[in-house]
Amino acid sequence: xxxxxxxxxxxxxxxxxxxxxxxxxxxxxxxxxxxxxxxxxxxxxxxxxxxxxxxxxxxxxxxxxxxxxxxxxxxxxxxxxxxxxxxxxxxxxxxxxxxxxxxxxxxxxxxxxxxxxxxxxxxxxxxxxxxxxxxxxxxxxxxxxxxxxxxxxxxxxxxxxxxxxxxxxxxxxxxxxxxxxxxxxxxxxxxxxxxxxxxxxxxxxxxxxxxxxxxxxxxxxxxxxxxxxxxxxxxxxxxxxxxxxxxxxxx
Amino acid sequence: xxxxxxxxxxxxxxxxxxxxxxxxxxxxxxxxxxxxxxxxxxxxxxxxxxxxxxxxxxxxxxxxxxxxxxxxxxxxxxxxxxxxxxxxxxxxxxxxxxxxxxxxxxxxxxxxxxxxxxxxxxxxxxxxxxxxxxxxxxxxxxxxxxxxxxxxxxxxxxxxxxxxxxxxxxxxxxxxxxxxxxxxxxxxxxxxxxxxxxxxxxxxxxxxxxxxxxxxxxxxxxxxxxxxxxxxxxxxxxxxxxxxxxxxxxxxxxxxxxxxxxxxxxxxxxxxxxxxxxxxxxxx
Numbered sequence: 001x002x003x004x005x006x007x008x009x010x011x012x013x014x015x016x017x018x019x020x021x022x023x024x025x026x027x028x029x030x031x032x033x034x035x036x037x038x039x040x041x042x043x044x045x046x047x048x049x050x051x052x053x054x055x056x057x058x059x060x061x062x063x064x065x066x067x068x069x070x071x072x073x074x075x076x077x078x079x080x081x082x083x084x085x086x087x088x089x090x091x092x093x094x095x096x097x098x099x100x101x102x103x104x105x106x107x108x109x110x111x112x113x114x115x116x117x118x119x120x121x122x123x124x125x126x127x128x129x130x131x132x133x134x135x136x137x138x139x140x141x142x143x144x145x146x147x148x149x150x151x152x153x154x155x156x157x158x159x160x161x162x163x164x165x166x167x168x169x170x171x172x173x174x175x176x177x178x179x180x181x182x183x184x185x186x187x188x189x190x191x192x193x194x195x196x197x198x199x200x201x202x203x204x205x206x207x208x209x210x211x212x213x214x215x216x217x218x219x220x221x222x223x224x225x226x227x228x229x230x231x232x233x234x235x236x237x238x239x240x241x242x243x244x245x246x247x248x249x250x251x
Numbered sequence: 252x253x254x255x256x257x258x259x260x261x262x263x264x265x266x267x268x269x270x271x272x273x274x275x276x277x278x279x280x281x282x283x284x285x286x287x288x289x290x291x292x293x294x295x296x297x298x299x300x301x302x303x304x305x306x307x308x309x310x311x312x313x314x315x316x317x318x319x320x321x322x323x324x325x326x327x328x329x330x331x332x333x334x335x336x337x338x339x340x341x342x343x344x345x346x347x348x349x350x351x352x353x354x355x356x357x358x359x360x361x362x363x364x365x366x367x368x369x370x371x372x373x374x375x376x377x378x379x380x381x382x383x384x385x386x387x388x389x390x391x392x393x394x395x396x397x398x399x400x401x402x403x404x405x406x407x408x409x410x411x412x413x414x415x416x417x418x419x420x421x422x423x424x425x426x427x428x429x430x431x432x433x434x435x436x437x438x439x440x441x442x443x444x445x446x447x448x449x450x451x452x453x454x455x456x457x458x459x460x461x462x463x464x465x466x467x468x469x470x471x472x473x474x475x476x477x478x479x480x481x482x483x484x485x486x487x488x489x490x491x492x493x494x495x496x497x498x499x500x501x502x503x504x505x506x507x508x509x510x511x512x513x514x515x516x517x518x519x520x521x522x523x524x525x526x527x528x529x530x531x532x533x534x535x
Contacts, residue, residue: 041435042406143292172291172462174519177505181515199435206507206516229509245436246509 001191002067002082002160003032004053009062011045011052011217022048024217025062030161030210032067035187035194037204039241040214046197047088048217050163053195054085066161081111084154088166090146094138100124100149101134107156123152126189128182144175148182155186162187164196168203180207201245205229213238252322253535254424254456255281255303255341259316262298262307262480273298273311275480279533281424281456285447286533287471287488288460291502295480296460300426303458304341305333321423339369342417346429348409352401359397362416369420384415388445407438411445418449425450426458431466443470464502468492473533476502481530498525 011023023045030036038046052060055075064071066082087093094103104120113119121131127148138146147167154162167183168176180203187194198204204211205225212222213235221235233239262274274295279286288296302313305328318325320340328336337343345351353361362381363374372380378397385393388411401409410430417425427446431439447470450457461467467474468491476484476499484496494500501519 041437173464173502174291174505177507177516178518180507181518184515201436202507202509205509206512229512241437242509244440 001032002193003034004030004036004161004193004195005063005065006049006053007063007065009049009052009060009064011048011057011060013057013059022217023052023060026212026214026217026219028212028219028222030193030195033191033193034210035196035208037208037211038195038197038214039199039201039204039211041241042199043216044214045217046214047165049214050085050165050195050197053163054083055079077111080159081157082159083161083163084157084159085163085165086147086150086154086167089170090143090150091138091170093150094146096138099135099137100129100141100152103149103153104156107153111157119156123156126155126186127152128178142175143171144178147171147175147179151179151182151186155190158190159192161193161195164194166198167196169198169200176203183207201228201242213241253280253282253319254321256317256319256534257299257303257315258318258534260299260302260318261312261314262295262302263312263314265310265312272480274302275530277475277477277480277482277530277533279475279482279485280535281458282535283454283456284473285450285457285459285471285488287467287474288458288477289462289464289467289474289502290477291462293479294477296462296477297428298480299477300343300428300458300460303426304337304343306343338365338417338422339420340422341424341426342420342422343426343428344410344413344417344430347433348406348413349401349433351413352409354401356400357397358399358401358404358412362397362412362419365416366419380419381415384419385412387418387449388412388415389441390415405438407434407442410434410438410442414442414445414449421453422455424456424458426460428460429462430459432461432463439466464491464506475533479526481526481528482533483525483528483531485531485533497522 007027009023009026013020013022026049040046051057053064101120104123105116108116108119124130124133129148168179196207205228208225210224211228212219215237221233221238223233231242258278259276260274261276264271264273290296301307307313315326359381363377366377366380382393385396390396390411431442459471468488471488474486474488474491475482478498484494484499486494504517505519507516
């Protein structure tokens with residue numbers, strides 16, 4: 001289990017007059033073994049924070065610490081063995097011409113594992129697919145099954161922190177329930193720390209202990225989930241977000 | 252008279268392994284109301300919407316006992332007759348404005364083109380009407396938006412532009428296929444509010460296709476629940492939470508809720524029996 005701390009994170013795109021500040025001085029802490037949610041409207045910078053942590057955005061400043069160790073701009077293999085990400089759309093994040101076996105064994109090989117064959121099967125069992133799915137291609141899988149493969153790939157290096165970028169927003173509600181249950185099980189089983197981005201407050205409410213609410217690149221409030229359930233946020237924007245997501249008709 | 256009556260509608264696609272039935276004999280009517288169609292992906296809800304406008308391409312086939320628009324049969328209408336129906340009498344708003352707006356035309360040109368297709372009007376009049384419509388869907392700066400290209404507007408605004416474009420010919424029926432799924436909750440509220448107002452002010456019928464049960468329960472008057480190409484249940488929207496069919500209940504229970512936290516969500520267990528049950532009629 002590892003803790004994650006983000007201090008004064010800034011992310012920007014473009015230069016000069018075209019510069020857009022996507023994230024402005026965001027700070028939050030995720031306790032070791034905790035589950036932390038980032039919510040906000042699209043364009044509020046929540047996914048950008050995850051991308052900055054994994055190193056998918058080169059233009060960032062501030063401090064990202066994992067268990068007290070600074071994350072350097074150039075991330076090594078050890079970093080990716082510790083931290084992995086699951087992306088929003090399983091239709092886009094899996095290579096259409098790579099079978100499930102190729103996807104998983106390549107990841108395992110890159111991380112220097114030797115017993116690849118047994119590990120692929122174990123990963124597939126972990127995510128509830130089983131060995132029968134091993135030689136299938138993404139187009140032979142449903143959306144939920146694809147997301148399970150994407151989760152298996154993220155689990156392959158045995159990470160301690162998992163970043164989840166809207167893991168269920170492309171899925172049906174019934175499949176969403178299965179994937180969220182799977183994620184909760186995996187979290188207890190593998191002692192994972194979660195950082196989860198979602199625009200769905202009830203999903204975050206189900207999965208997370210603490211939530212950061214974002215607006216226009218800034219974290220406007222960090223609050224515990226109990227406080228959110230009682231509908232007693234301190235910030236007016238959080239209140240507004242809670243109101244609209246619980247009640248469409250009145251908005 | 253009902254705005255629309257559909258009886259025993261089938262949508263079939265021949266495949267290498269036999270004919271696949273996407274919609275299997277459903278019947279429903281639409282009055283001056285907000286009719287919701289909910290179901291999972293693959294349940295045939297979008298196909299139903301497309302079949303009404305005959306937007307299923309060959310080799311796909313539409314079969315039905317009848318599809319009547321205000322008592323007049325639409326089934327077997329020629330392409331020319333269908334073109335007169337599409338847009339001016341029945342309009343459709345698709346899921347993602349990114350894919351339904353032309354990326355290389357300004358928003359204004361697209362709305363003006365749509366308007367002049369349906370009405371004899373000068374460019375100037377069409378432009379004035381376009382601005383009026385954009386104002387009707389609460390776009391604050393219509394002059395600027397008219398000059399903008401689709402990539403320069405946000406998703407919520409794009410969807411409002413689509414709705415504006417669909418409303419110009421004053422259709423009697425609007426089919427909205429997941430109109431708010433690509434939008435944020437706060438923008439979603441605005442778009443729904445606009446559609447609601449248009450339905451009430453103009454006495455339109457709305458077919459609202461969505462996978463979001465809570466949304467449909469709050470927004471619609473009557474709901475059809477579809478599973479595997481059939482209607483498994485028809486109920487009043489405000490009674491959706493008392494739905495009887497195990498599939499509807501399963502869908503409702505699988506939603507996480509802020510006010511009722513639980514450790515595990517209930518995954519839906521599908522009964523093969525549901526596929527075989529006869530389709531429930533949604534005729535009025």
